[in-house]
Amino acid sequence: MPNSATASARFPDGFLWGAATAAHQIEGSPLADGAGPSIWTRFAHTPGMIVNGDTGDIACDHYHRWKQDVALMRELGLKAYRFSTSWSRILPEGTGRVNQAGLDFYSRLVDELLENGIEPLLTLYHWDLPAALDDRGGWLNRDIAQWFAEYGDVLYRALDGRVKKWVTLNEPWVVTDGGYLHGALAPGHRSKYETPIATHNLMRAHGAAVQAYRATGKHEIGLVVNIEPKYPASDSADDAAAVKRAHAYMNEQYLDAALLGRYPPELKDIFGDAWPQWPQEDFDLIRQKLDFIGINYYTRSVTKAAQSYPLDAAVVKQPLGTYTETGWEVFPQGLVDLLVWAKDRYGNIPTYITENGAAFFDPPVAEGGRIRDPLRIDYLQKHLGAIRQAIAAGCDIRGYMVWSLLDNMEWSLGYSKRFGIVHVNYGTQERTPKDSAHYYSKIVASNGASL
Numbered sequence: 001m002p003n004s005a006t007a008s009a010r011f012p013d014g015f016l017w018g019a020a021t022a023a024h025q026i027e028g029s030p031l032a033d034g035a036g037p038s039i040w041t042r043f044a045h046t047p048g049m050i051v052n053g054d055t056g057d058i059a060c061d062h063y064h065r066w067k068q069d070v071a072l073m074r075e076l077g078l079k080a081y082r083f084s085t086s087w088s089r090i091l092p093e094g095t096g097r098v099n100q101a102g103l104d105f106y107s108r109l110v111d112e113l114l115e116n117g118i119e120p121l122l123t124l125y126h127w128d129l130p131a132a133l134d135d136r137g138g139w140l141n142r143d144i145a146q147w148f149a150e151y152g153d154v155l156y157r158a159l160d161g162r163v164k165k166w167v168t169l170n171e172p173w174v175v176t177d178g179g180y181l182h183g184a185l186a187p188g189h190r191s192k193y194e195t196p197i198a199t200h201n202l203m204r205a206h207g208a209a210v211q212a213y214r215a216t217g218k219h220e221i222g223l224v225v226n227i228e229p230k231y232p233a234s235d236s237a238d239d240a241a242a243v244k245r246a247h248a249y250m251n252e253q254y255l256d257a258a259l260l261g262r263y264p265p266e267l268k269d270i271f272g273d274a275w276p277q278w279p280q281e282d283f284d285l286i287r288q289k290l291d292f293i294g295i296n297y298y299t300r301s302v303t304k305a306a307q308s309y310p311l312d313a314a315v316v317k318q319p320l321g322t323y324t325e326t327g328w329e330v331f332p333q334g335l336v337d338l339l340v341w342a343k344d345r346y347g348n349i350p351t352y353i354t355e356n357g358a359a360f361f362d363p364p365v366a367e368g369g370r371i372r373d374p375l376r377i378d379y380l381q382k383h384l385g386a387i388r389q390a391i392a393a394g395c396d397i398r399g400y401m402v403w404s405l406l407d408n409m410e411w412s413l414g415y416s417k418r419f420g421i422v423h424v425n426y427g428t429q430e431r432t433p434k435d436s437a438h439y440y441s442k443i444v445a446s447n448g449a450s451l
């Protein structure tokens with residue numbers, strides 16, 4: 001952890017301090033004003049899919065409370081806000097007819113952010129595929145690359161210039177591992193044959209959306225991936241091989257495709273006969289110049305060889321480790337290690353930490369509206385220290401978006417886990433900044449000097 005050299009390191013001038021959310025997790029009103037259903041609207045209304053039968057029908061009611069939420073960001077002094085747009089709010093059938101009311105919602109939100117001195121970072125896809133496109137095969141249909149580019153183009157033409165940092169996909173690994181392999185996330189498939197196809201079409205769609213941006217956009221576009229560094233449970237050759245497989249599958253697969261124009265060779269070993277041979281022209285589409293990458297970091301995995309599909313690897317719980325409410329080990333050194341790894345493997349591409357945060361059990365709102373969340377403050381402090389260490393090691397880190405601005409719908413875990421630096425009372429929709437929000441606000445105001 002920090003030594004005198006890194007402790008004296010500082011965050012660069014203009015470091016972009018913000019917070020992140022996603023449409024389906026906070027907006028509510030998924031079918032309002034002409035919006036079409038997404039796969040998450042369907043998944044949440046499928047009995048047994050979401051803890052406590054929770055849905056995104058109301059969530060944080062951000063669809064109506066967006067102005068107050070921007071005011072909250074302003075009070076916290078945030079410089080940026082990473083959010084996603086709902087594809088089926090903009091294109092209810094996924095392609096063709098534009099729902100102007102949906103476009104207007106995001107246009108108003110962007111204007112309000114700008115009027116409050118907050119830079120928007122817009123993610124086109126944060127998992128909520130239009131149900132109408134899922135009915136046509138969704139990420140299993142090669143046509144989705146053009147469908148996605150068309151969706152991006154509608155937003156680029158409407159918002160580029162006001163939005164200057166665009167993201168195509170949020171975490172393609174989670175989309176495929178959760179939605180097509182293990183089935184824990186929408187659309188809930190469990191197929192080793194579908195998973196590589198979904199991966200490949202997500203990356204083709206990413207490339208097509210970047211190409212569409214280059215045709216009209218005048219600013220920046222990137223890709224956001226989740227990275228979870230893997231450490232061997234022992235010095236055995238079997239554990240080293242398990243780490244290699246897990247690292248290739250989760251950490252290298254998507255950035256290699258986007259930045260190097262190829263998949264790691266381990267993927268063929270992992271998926272065997274389920275791993276197709278892709279034509280070179282697909283990689284020519286996928287590999288597009290990016291202005292930045294976004295890395296979402298939460299935890300690490302100590303990994304051992306074990307019987308499991310598809311990796312033949314398992315995570316080893318650390319007896320002396322500290323764990324969050326989602327069972328993730330708090331391990332800030334992993335962030336340093338992965339940022340240096342990414343710099344060395346892909347070149348020092350401008351990088352934003354586009355998500356980092358933790359779910360802890362938060363006490364109820366105390367007298368005077370205070371919510372003490374010391375574990376979250378400790379988590380943030382340690383991970384911001386890790387970023388400062390990575391910057392001192394030469395990594396070109398441009399900004400940090402804490403996950404999340406608000407407690408929100410944690411996908412299949414519903415509202416049972418709270419990641420927000422701001423508490424949401426889902427009964428009243430009252431927002432209450434937690435101690436971590438006040439802590440983070442000071443970090444932002446001092447550009448990290450108060451860390």
Ligand SMILES: CO[C@H](O)c1c[n+]2c([nH]1)[C@H](O)[C@@H](O)[C@H](O)[C@H]2CO
Binds near residue numbers: 171297298355419
């Ligand atoms: C596997 O962890 C991922 O990096 C990850 C963690 N998270 C995410 N991705 C998603 O981008 C968010 O929508 C989640 O709410 C958030 C917290 O779970």
